[in-house]
Amino acid sequence: MNMPAAPAKPPRKLGIKENYALLTRGLGWETSYEPMDKVFPQDRFEGIKIHDWDKWEDPFRLTMDAYWKYQGEKERKLYAIIDAFQQNNGQFNVSDARYVNTLKLFLTGVSPLEYAAHRGFAMAGRNFRGTSARIACQMQSIDELRHAQTQAHTISHYNKFFNGLHDYPHMHDRVWYLSVPKSYFEDAMTAGPFEFVTAISFSFEYVLTNLLFMPFMSGAAFNGDMATVTFGFSAQSDESRHMTLGLEVVKFILEQDPDNIPIVQRWLDKWFWRGYRLLTLVAMMMDYMLPKRVMSWAEAWEMYFEKNGGALFHDLSRYGIRMPKYHEVASKEKDRLSHEAWGTFYNYTQAAAFHTWIPADSEMQWLSQKYPKTFDRLYRPRLEFWREQQAQGKRFYNNTLPMLCQTCQVPMFFTEPDDPTKICYRESDYRDNKFHFCSDGCKDIFDHEPEKYVQAWLPVHQIYQGNCFLPDANPAAPDFDPLAEVLRYYHMQVGHDGHEYLDSPDRRNWEQWTGKPGVAA
Amino acid sequence: MSDAVFIAFQANDETRSIVEAIGADNPQASIVHYPAMVKIDAPGRLVVRRESIENLIGRAFDLRELQVNLISLSGNIDESDDEFVLHWNQS
Ligand SMILES: [Fe+2]
Numbered sequence: 001m002n003m004p005a006a007p008a009k010p011p012r013k014l015g016i017k018e019n020y021a022l023l024t025r026g027l028g029w030e031t032s033y034e035p036m037d038k039v040f041p042q043d044r045f046e047g048i049k050i051h052d053w054d055k056w057e058d059p060f061r062l063t064m065d066a067y068w069k070y071q072g073e074k075e076r077k078l079y080a081i082i083d084a085f086q087q088n089n090g091q092f093n094v095s096d097a098r099y100v101n102t103l104k105l106f107l108t109g110v111s112p113l114e115y116a117a118h119r120g121f122a123m124a125g126r127n128f129r130g131t132s133a134r135i136a137c138q139m140q141s142i143d144e145l146r147h148a149q150t151q152a153h154t155i156s157h158y159n160k161f162f163n164g165l166h167d168y169p170h171m172h173d174r175v176w177y178l179s180v181p182k183s184y185f186e187d188a189m190t191a192g193p194f195e196f197v198t199a200i201s202f203s204f205e206y207v208l209t210n211l212l213f214m215p216f217m218s219g220a221a222f223n224g225d226m227a228t229v230t231f232g233f234s235a236q237s238d239e240s241r242h243m244t245l246g247l248e249v250v251k252f253i254l255e256q257d258p259d260n261i262p263i264v265q266r267w268l269d270k271w272f273w274r275g276y277r278l279l280t281l282v283a284m285m286m287d288y289m290l291p292k293r294v295m296s297w298a299e300a301w302e303m304y305f306e307k308n309g310g311a312l313f314h315d316l317s318r319y320g321i322r323m324p325k326y327h328e329v330a331s332k333e334k335d336r337l338s339h340e341a342w343g344t345f346y347n348y349t350q351a352a353a354f355h356t357w358i359p360a361d362s363e364m365q366w367l368s369q370k371y372p373k374t375f376d377r378l379y380r381p382r383l384e385f386w387r388e389q390q391a392q393g394k395r396f397y398n399n400t401l402p403m404l405c406q407t408c409q410v411p412m413f414f415t416e417p418d419d420p421t422k423i424c425y426r427e428s429d430y431r432d433n434k435f436h437f438c439s440d441g442c443k444d445i446f447d448h449e450p451e452k453y454v455q456a457w458l459p460v461h462q463i464y465q466g467n468c469f470l471p472d473a474n475p476a477a478p479d480f481d482p483l484a485e486v487l488r489y490y491h492m493q494v495g496h497d498g499h500e501y502l503d504s505p506d507r508r509n510w511e512q513w514t515g516k517p518g519v520a521a
Numbered sequence: 522m523s524d525a526v527f528i529a530f531q532a533n534d535e536t537r538s539i540v541e542a543i544g545a546d547n548p549q550a551s552i553v554h555y556p557a558m559v560k561i562d563a564p565g566r567l568v569v570r571r572e573s574i575e576n577l578i579g580r581a582f583d584l585r586e587l588q589v590n591l592i593s594l595s596g597n598i599d600e601s602d603d604e605f606v607l608h609w610n611q612s
Pocket residue numbers: 114117143144147235
């Protein structure tokens with residue numbers, strides 16, 4: 001044992017600043033067997049110039065001892081609540097079974113991104129030569145693994161009672177709408193380390209993540225889902241640290257060299273638009289999928305982007321940074337985004353792992369209140385028509401495949417910035433091919449790096465090319481049913497996962513098990 | 522008017538005193554209660570003081586404990602052993 005025999009007096013306790021300085025400066029070294037450029041081959045090619053890595057500061061100055069201590073505390077709190085939730089059959093206390101569809105979307109669409117973030121930050125941490133940057137990335141990498149795990153653990157309880165939750169990693173890698181989040185993150189991960197942290201830590205975590213977690217978690221609380229609130233808030237507590245890192249990263253890069261400014265601005269433009277397009281799924285969740293609604297997408301956009309984001313970009317203007325390009329288009333779209341998305345998923349729900357439905361009358365009333373400029377004029381008539389068709393036994397399912405945007409991979413349902421009645425189409429020619437985009441934002445991103453985006457794995461193209469069938473499928477057979485075969489490849493069970501909610505086993509089970517109506521009054 | 526900074530906590534027993542201390546130290550702040558969450562907005566600057574929290578909870582408090590119940594925040598951060606400050610540089 002190497003314990004001192006009789007310590008004369010306890011060593012002076014270090015302040016957090018000294019402690020953090022020892023961790024981040026004291027543990028780094030200049031390599032001598034190999035040149036630093038060979039050890040860190042990836043932190044130069046993007047054109048970012050760093051003169052002094054010591055200027056990188058993590059404002060939280062979290063040291064490892066404190067990190068493990070507080071993270072451990074968060075875990076204990078979370079798992080105690082999950083236990084209580086399961087023991088009390090908390091899944092039956094949610095507003096109604098429609099609510100669970102938001103969890104299906106979250107588990108298949110978002111949780112795998114947590115795991116991707118774990119991988120991404122591990123790679124970024126390896127590739128920065130600055131010690132504090134490496135440590136911050138390492139902590140975040142561990143945080144993200146924790147998020148992926150806690151989400152799977154929490155939601156697995158719902159999997160015992162509801163459909164659509166049984167094979168989320170498999171689906172994430174294959175299903176058409178899940179290529180939207182998947183390709184978003186893979187785009188970031190295949191960029192250089194500086195673009196990766198600008199994209200994820202800053203543009204996503206700082207600028208947009210409040211729009212994902214805050215409404216999602218308040219929504220869960222409002223709809224009686226305490227387990228989800230808890231994993232969400234537990235993840236958010238790390239998120240505050242990540243957001244702060246995001247802001248520090250961007251300030252650090254901008255302060256290091258004026259040549260960095262245009263590069264960063266381009267990334268901010270790109271990743272704002274990529275992230276905003278991804279949030280289309282959240283908009284739809286807030287306005288249509290929560291049986292009890294907290295706030296509308298338009299309100300959330302105003303509060304978290306226009307106001308908070310406005311303050312942030314105002315702060316960055318002293319570096320010569322402006323608001324991201326096309327932010328005004330996002331504001332123009334705020335009154336239609338969720339309605340256009342829900343309409344599309346209503347069409348294609350037979351090929352999705354969650355149910356869709358027509359909002360109840362009281363819910364339509366809420367929508368027309370929140371969207372006085374658009375709902376009654378543009379979207380209510382369509383919903384009422386579909387409801388009528390449904391009442392006649394003709395529930396509409398669209399059996400053709402939609403065209404996808406080459407960049408964001410969302411089906412092309414967005415409308416012209418100044419005309420909500422006209423679908424927005426943009427295209428570019430590249431190497432004798434035509435590529436299609438949902439917006440000027442997505443077209444710009446493609447045009448800057450066409451070599452990257454021509455390689456996109458677009459689910460619809462892949463289906464048409466015959467790449468989304470199991471090996472035993474026989475497209476030459478006379479009774480070949482392509483949709484059924486694609487769903488088999490997705491591991492979706494027809495009639496259970498997806499389709500109309502009113503006709504679903506989820507709704508029947510809910511009514512039988514709880515004695516409560518499938519659509520809460 | 523200067524841009525607002527904000528900080529949001531989980532609403533629970535541990536944060537009740539923290540929020541109270543912040544309210545007392547930042548008279549210009551507005552405190553809003555949401556389901557399971559409390560959000561504090563303040564124009565330009567918001568300070569969380571270790572001593573004010575300790576006076577209310579009657580024990581030593583490490584400002585890094587804030588992270589356990591933190592949900593979100595905005596603004597530049599300046600943290601020392603005694604104070605946790607959120608601010609925007611331009612106002
Ligand atoms: Fe995360």
